[in-house]
Amino acid sequence: MREILGLMELEGFPPRYNIAPTQPILVAVAAPPLDPGSNRPDRMAVLVRWGLIPSWVKDPREFTLLINARSETAIDKASFRAAMRHRRVLVPASGFYEWHRPPKESGEKLQAYWIRPKRGGIVCFGGLMETYMSKDGSELDTGCILTVGANRTISEIHDRMPVVIEPQDFARWLDCRHGEPRDIVDLMRPADEDYFEAIPVSDLVNKVANVGAELQTPVIPPPKKQKPATDRSDDGQMNLF
DNA sequence: CCAGACGTTGTT
């Protein structure tokens, strides 16, 4: 991931297997303009609270937790408009969890899935951040992840999925100095059908107190046909969500 | 115009 993002700050960042809203997440942002000849990286890593707080919020305690933003509407929403223009970020992860909620009548149980790139490695989600100034003068960096309608593969599980930004689009996504929202709308689209694989996992993941690698151990879900996951092991560097 | 909301998803 360090190689992918060009960040220096990632050494020694431990793997995390169950990141819940309000917890810190690592994001990549564009660094301030470089001096000519500088070899400083043009991106930097920031830890933000997962749950965006717009700058105009009076009392964060009474404000809804904004962990996702719909990419179709974020440009026009008061809560996301400024961040969409000025504070786009990349959120690196080794995948995400999603829950399949069967119709109540079906009798099927809620099934959790660990969803990761088929090729393994790191995926970068499109996200937004804000720096919130509280009344006591302290700053709180917060962020959220953009979503888009699920592709056919993921829609078996859920109707939405995170926006995936490909490496060749990182620079354009992050360049908020020149790139306006209309210049990046094309990047907010469902991932290719074969980009992700969904691995059924146990309901251990449902409890945020469970945080170990065993959360990603494949299970065979009871009734429906579901291809068991491979046992290809993860690189263990950065297991977000 | 003015007052009030400002969001998503449904357990990540």
Place this chain on the structure above:
DNA sequence: GTCTGG
């Protein structure tokens, strides 16, 4: 701060 609903 900006948008929406009345």
Place this chain on the structure above:
DNA sequence: CCAGACGTTGTT
């Protein structure tokens, strides 16, 4: 799901 709206203007 059901009830209610279904339109525009917004300084005349």
Place this chain on the structure above:
DNA sequence: GTCTGG
């Protein structure tokens, strides 16, 4: 008839 708001 269809959409929206609760």
